[in-house]
Amino acid sequence: MSTSHALSSSFATVNAQGRIVVPAGVRQALGIASGDRVEFLVDETGVRLITPxxxxxxxxxKNHGGDAGDSxxxxxxxxxxxxxxxxxAEQRVADRVAAETRDHDEMAAVLFADLGL
Known part of the structure; x- marks a missing residue:
């Protein structure tokens, strides 16, 4: 048994020219009026009606961050x-390099000693 989450239901009949009359309650719920253009978006999940x-x-x-504004x-x-x-971190490294007084040979000797070479 399938359950419906619709708040209301309305029907319309398609005429020979492919036209339908959108019931007044549906127009009111969608906020559309005479002369408004609507878009039918068809995808793998079904058909959606996009209103102005x-x-x-x-x-x-999209221009103001929408629901994602905070994120x-x-x-x-x-x-x-x-x-x-x-x-x-880069500044700390630069400061330590600038403070280093040993030459390359001394640093290499310490490194080799630490490695046991």
Missing amino acids: RMRAMTLWA TRAVRASRSDDQRTASE
Whole structure:
């Protein structure tokens, strides 16, 4: 037995020209009016009706971060933290290199001794 999650149901009949009349309650629920263009998106999951309001909301979300706005800020902050950490590490290495007083032969001798060579 299949269960439906629909809040309401409406039917329409396709006429000989392939036209249907969208019931008033459906038009109201979708926020469409006379003259509005709708898009039918067909994919492997079925058919979706895209309204002008849906299209506008999608466009707004793409330009303003949408639901992902907070996560976008978090990713940018994390990236900034990573760059700061890398810069600090590079500076520590540069400081140690600058503070090193041994020449290459002395450093090589210490390395070879540590390796047991």
